[in-house]
Amino acid sequence: MFVTDIRKEFYDIVVNQRVALLVSLDVDALCACKVLQALFHCDQVQYTLVPVKGWQDLGTAFLEHKEQFRYFVLINCGANVDLLETLQPEEETIFFICDTHRPVDVVNVYNDTQIKLLIKQDDDLGVPSYDDIFRDDEEEGGDQDSGNESDGSSEPSGKRRRFDEVSLIAARQRARREWEARRREILFDYEQYEYHGTAVMVLFELAWVMSKDTKDMLWWAIIGLTDQWVHDRITHMKYVTDIAALQRHVSRHNHCNEDEDNSLSIDCMRICFEYDLRLSLYQHWSLYESICNSCYTLSTFKLWSIQGQKKLQEFLADMGLPLKQVRQKFNSMDIAIKENLRDVIEESSNKYGMKDIRIQTFGVHFGFKNKFLATDVVHAAAALLESVEKDESGTDNFIKALDCLSRSNLDQLHRGIELAKKKLMAIQQTVASCICTHLILSQGPFLYLCVCLFSKPLALTLLCKYLLKSFARSTRNKRCKILPLVMAAPLDVEKGTVIVMGIPPECETSDKKNFFGRAFEKAAESTSSRTLHDNFDMSIIELKMQDRSKFLDALVTLLS
Amino acid sequence: MPRNCCLHSENEAKSEGRSELIPSIKFRHCCLLRNQRCVTAYLYDRLLRIRALRWEYGSVLPAAIRFHMCAEELEWFNQYKKSLATYMRSLGGEEGLDITQDRKPPKSLYIEVRCLKDHGEFEIDDGTIILLKKNSQHFLPRWKCEQLIRQGVLEHVIS
Numbered sequence: 001m002f003v004t005d006i007r008k009e010f011y012d013i014v015v016n017q018r019v020a021l022l023v024s025l026d027v028d029a030l031c032a033c034k035v036l037q038a039l040f041h042c043d044q045v046q047y048t049l050v051p052v053k054g055w056q057d058l059g060t061a062f063l064e065h066k067e068q069f070r071y072f073v074l075i076n077c078g079a080n081v082d083l084l085e086t087l088q089p090e091e092e093t094i095f096f097i098c099d100t101h102r103p104v105d106v107v108n109v110y111n112d113t114q115i116k117l118l119i120k121q122d123d124d125l126g127v128p129s130y131d132d133i134f135r136d137d138e139e140e141g142g143d144q145d146s147g148n149e150s151d152g153s154s155e156p157s158g159k160r161r162r163f164d165e166v167s168l169i170a171a172r173q174r175a176r177r178e179w180e181a182r183r184r185e186i187l188f189d190y191e192q193y194e195y196h197g198t199a200v201m202v203l204f205e206l207a208w209v210m211s212k213d214t215k216d217m218l219w220w221a222i223i224g225l226t227d228q229w230v231h232d233r234i235t236h237m238k239y240v241t242d243i244a245a246l247q248r249h250v251s252r253h254n255h256c257n258e259d260e261d262n263s264l265s266i267d268c269m270r271i272c273f274e275y276d277l278r279l280s281l282y283q284h285w286s287l288y289e290s291i292c293n294s295c296y297t298l299s300t301f302k303l304w305s306i307q308g309q310k311k312l313q314e315f316l317a318d319m320g321l322p323l324k325q326v327r328q329k330f331n332s333m334d335i336a337i338k339e340n341l342r343d344v345i346e347e348s349s350n351k352y353g354m355k356d357i358r359i360q361t362f363g364v365h366f367g368f369k370n371k372f373l374a375t376d377v378v379h380a381a382a383a384l385l386e387s388v389e390k391d392e393s394g395t396d397n398f399i400k401a402l403d404c405l406s407r408s409n410l411d412q413l414h415r416g417i418e419l420a421k422k423k424l425m426a427i428q429q430t431v432a433s434c435i436c437t438h439l440i441l442s443q444g445p446f447l448y449l450c451v452c453l454f455s456k457p458l459a460l461t462l463l464c465k466y467l468l469k470s471f472a473r474s475t476r477n478k479r480c481k482i483l484p485l486v487m488a489a490p491l492d493v494e495k496g497t498v499i500v501m502g503i504p505p506e507c508e509t510s511d512k513k514n515f516f517g518r519a520f521e522k523a524a525e526s527t528s529s530r531t532l533h534d535n536f537d538m539s540i541i542e543l544k545m546q547d548r549s550k551f552l553d554a555l556v557t558l559l560s
Numbered sequence: 561m562p563r564n565c566c567l568h569s570e571n572e573a574k575s576e577g578r579s580e581l582i583p584s585i586k587f588r589h590c591c592l593l594r595n596q597r598c599v600t601a602y603l604y605d606r607l608l609r610i611r612a613l614r615w616e617y618g619s620v621l622p623a624a625i626r627f628h629m630c631a632e633e634l635e636w637f638n639q640y641k642k643s644l645a646t647y648m649r650s651l652g653g654e655e656g657l658d659i660t661q662d663r664k665p666p667k668s669l670y671i672e673v674r675c676l677k678d679h680g681e682f683e684i685d686d687g688t689i690i691l692l693k694k695n696s697q698h699f700l701p702r703w704k705c706e707q708l709i710r711q712g713v714l715e716h717v718i719s
Contacts (some may be wrong), residue, residue, distance in 0.1 A: 018688065037672070040699060044670050048690060049697040068689050393693035398672065407719065 001109065002097075002117050006206045010096055010118060011039075013071070018046045020069040021079065022061055024536055025053050025398055026231075026458065027381045029076035031224035032098060032200040034405055035217045036073070042212055043071040051398040052077060054534035055086070062087050076199050077098055077536045083115060098203060099232070100196045101536060106133055106187070108348060118202050128186045129253055130292065135551075192536055193513035196233040200224030201242060208249070215253055215269045216522075218406060222246055222362045226374040227382070231458065232465050232503075241554060242438070243360050247273055250362065257554050269366040272372065277342055278359045280424055283335055283375055284417050287333070288316075293424040295462075299470040300354050306433035311352070320346045357381045360549060366407060380416030383423050386456035427463050430454070438469055443552065445559035446502070447471070450488045455499055457540050464503045472506045482507065486516070486555070492543055497532075498548060501540045514539045523554040565589070573599045610637050614644065615660055616710060661703060673714040682708070 001008045008281075019040075028431065033049065040047050048065065057075055065072075072095050088093075097108070098118040102125065109127050146218045204221035207213040213408045228234045229497050245332035250271050274330045279297065282290035291312065293298045301315070302308035316326055321344075324332050342358065349357040365371040384401040404412040430451055434440060440449045449467070454460045468485045475481060484505045491499040502516030517538025524531040529547035543551055573581045579657040610633055613621060619641055626634065649656035679692035690699075693709075697717065708714040716719050 041670075041672070045699070046670065046701075051695070052694070064691055064693070072595075163605045393695075399695055399697075414713065 001112050001115065002119060003123050003455070004085050004121075006118060006202070007209050008450075009116060011206060012105050013094075014073070014311060015043050015045055017071050018048075018062075018069060019071045020065045021047055021073050021075065022058060022410055023049065023398075024076040025077060025385055025394060026222040027227035027378055027401070028100060028199050030381060030385075030405060031220040032075050032203050032401055034220045035200060035203045036075070038214070038217055039203075039207055039210075039212060042226075053305050055081070056175070056534055059087060062089070066093065066105070067092070071096070071404050073097075074099065076503060077115065079104045079108060079119070080194070080536075084274045089114065098199045100199045101538075102195050103127075103190055103199060106190070106506060110134065114264075118198065119182045120202055128189065128190055131164065132186050133183055150517070155555050158354075167172045174460075179431065187278065192518050193515050195511070196228060196485065196516045198225055198234065198238075198242065199229055199353065201245075204249075213249070216407070217273060218246070218249055218253060218272055219269070219364055219519060221249075222378050223381070223405070230375060230378050231382075231461050234514060238418075239362065242361075243448070246362070264392070267367050269364060271362055271364050274361055275342075275358050276361055276363070277345060278371060280359055281339050281417060281421060283373065285421060286327050286329050286403045287321070288323075288422075289425075290330075293421075295466045295469060296357065297353065298431065299473045300352065300430060302470070302474055303428075304470070309492045310419065315348060315352055318351070319344050319415070328398055329369070332347065348374065370410060372413075376417060377413065379420035379424070380413055382458050382462075383419035384412070384416040386458050387419055395558045423459060423462075426454075427459070427466055430463060430469050435470055435474055440467075440485075442477075442483065443486075444556050447481070447483050447485045448479065449485070450498075450551065454489050454514060457499070457501070459537060459542075460487065460499065460501055461503070463487070464501060468503060468506045485514070488543075491544075496545045497542045498545055500543050500548075500551075503539070519555060519558055523551055523558055526558075527554045528552055578678070605631065607636065611640055613637075614641060615663070618660070624691050633658055634690060661706070670699055671701060671705060672697060672717045673705050673709065674698075674717050675713065676715050679708070679713045 021036065023029050037044075037047075037049070043221075050061045050065070052061050058074075061074070061190065066089065066313045070092055070198055073092065074095060074097045076099055078097045080101040080103065082105050083095060083097070091114075094114055094116065096116050096118055104117060104119065104125065104127065106128065107456045110133075113383045168414065198219050201224070204213065204217055207217050225239065225246065228235065229236075229239045237495060250273060253271065274303055278294065279287075279290040280294045282294075292303055297303070301311050303312060313323075316323065321337060329454075330338075334516065346358055349355075349554055358437070361374050363371065380402045381404055384404055385397050387397055387400075400412060401416070404416050434449060434451070440447050442448075447468075451463070454463050464487050465488075472481045473487075482505045484502060486502045488498045488500045500520070502514065502520070504512065504514050520531070520541050521533065523529075523542075524533075524541070525545065527550045529551045531551075532542040532546040534542065566585065569589075570582055570653075573579060573585060610629065613625065614633045614637065618626070621637070629637070644660075648659055651659070652655040674697045675692045675694055678694050681689045682692050683689050685702065690700070691699060692713065697715075705714055707718055
């Protein structure tokens with residue numbers, strides 16, 4: 001059931017208990033986890049934090065900890081599947097789920113005792129009403145009884161009565177079949193598309209309601225929201241609305257402390273609203289590199305082709321930026337150039353068809369040297385979370401990424417930024433090579449591609465998004481522009497598995513609803529391919545390499 | 561080394577008519593004294609370290625460390641332990657005061673720790689059991705964690 005007063009129904013219950021936190025591996029979950037940890041530290045709630053990568057990890061972690069804990073808090077996992085059936089917990093175990101995955105499974109919504117959903121109900125959830133899906137079983141028992149009675153009843157007046165009863169039973173059964181058909185339809189409509197909300201905003205509001213919010217928590221909320229936007233999980237509308245809400249909090253925090261007489265020391269954290277450029281990591285890189293490796297500019301200029309490179313040179317010349325300056329590290333650029341950079345770039349980009357080169361976001365600065373934008377931190381944390389260096393397991397990376405979010409671990413953050421730069425360059429090269437060599441095949445209802453380098457979900461998501469955007473700009477085929485994309489990448493060479501992921505078509509006003517989750521499930525069932533639906537996102541699965549072709553054929557038939 | 565040995569050797573040399581050996585004898589004596597000082601300094605330093613071990617590891621030393629101590633040093637350690645225990649019992653009224661805990665002023669009642677290796681189950685004061693698995697983080701009372709932090713199983717996370 002949905003929790004209406006998050007403070008009374010969640011926080012006041014766990015504040016005197018020991019809690020197990022099961023956190024999924026994405027940046028929004030990390031931020032939500034940091035906020036909750038900070039609250040728990042304030043109130044000295046004992047907890048245990050366990051990172052979980054997928055459903056199997058969740059099951060294992062639950063089994064290991066179910067003896068010791070009665071209260072479980074699940075962050076970014078568990079809402080979109082019938083949790084009680086998957087985990088089979090005891091009667092007294094209570095789950096608090098703060099998840100961004102939608103649609104929320106109907107059993108989780110209507111369970112009153114063991115499942116509490118920490119989800120804001122004004123998100124467009126569209127949960128079907130109770131009577132449409134569940135029905136008391138007494139009526140069925142009633143049918144059977146009256147059936148038995150009519151069998152055992154005595155003769156002539158019995159016969160007429162039996163006739164009436166039989167027609168009554170037939171009418172009831174017909175009504176029941178209609179109800180079931182309607183129920184299947186409603187559930188199908190409800191469950192066919194997968195989309196997202198935000199987790200960290202809910203927890204930040206909890207902190208605010210208790211007046212325990214700090215600038216650190218606000219910054220984590222900002223990073224969580226930006227992560228949803230960078231990885232294309234929420235619509236632009238929702239992003240802008242939530243940014244406005246956060247902007248109010250930022251103003252409130254800024255007005256609390258500063259005034260004429262006592263200004264804050266330079267080491268304190270300052271968060272400010274920025275209407276900044278959509279160029280990834282540009283303040284930690286050179287402007288030229290950043291333009292070449294950001295999705296927006298990459299796809300608009302078509303930088304994989306020679307004309308694209310020429311256009312970029314024109315663009316830079318148009319703004320009056322000398323190449324030598326632009327290729328330097330951003331911090332060493334001429335101050336005169338840096339001053340009006342954003343306005344100059346915005347003016348020129350309007351000419352080149354890039355209407356929204358600027359995006360509303362926030363920046364933080366503390367100390368003399370440390371200035372970061374929210375997108376920088378998101379890219380750094382995501383790169384750390386999925387770094388593929390040897391001898392590092394998923395949980396090691398989780399710890400590193402969690403560390404990089406605190407202000408005292410700046411070297412971890414810088415390491416993350418370097419890794420993010422490598423990742424973006426690799427993505428750009430892959431996109432360029434795929435488009436130049438026409439590796440993307442149109443399979444009818446979707447586009448298909450197989451790449452070799454990326455095997456982790458977040459990196460693969462970014463790659464898919466950049467690729468689809470670039471492809472949509474580069475292809476002449478009108479039909480292909482609006483097709484969704486399915487991408488396969490080898491995951492584990494020894495076991496012979498590939499990771500398959502699908503994203504919805506690229507469109508300005510898309511609502512980011514992804515139907516591939518259910519489509520993959522059905523295709524796997526119909527071809528009995530050996531698949532593993534382990535990721536919390538239903539649209540990312542693992543598949544055996546041999547079953548790939550029949551799986552794709554089934555998918556084609558399903559979606560046409 | 562008593563001064564007598566040196567004098568004795570000198571007298572012998574004089575009586576045998578070999579007075580040219582006297583500087584060598586004096587020199588040898590100085591060397592021996594120096595060696596004696598070095599050895600004593602070394603043994604004293606060992607003793608100070610053994611004393612520090614009581615404060616770091618508690619009353620029971622790990623076998624790896626006991627292996628490197630000789631019998632006399634173990635005996636000395638036990639005596640020191642007894643001495644410290646008597647002193648602690650004499651402080652703080654009835655039950656005594658364990659001064660080996662909290663050597664630095666504690667900042668908070670509970671600390672966040674991260675598990676560096678799989679340690680299995682761990683019981684805390686109210687009887688509840690915590691599973692210490694690698695890379696899990698826990699928020700636990702400080703006095704229970706100190707022992708494990710010293711052993712290297714847990715790491716204190718400062719954020």
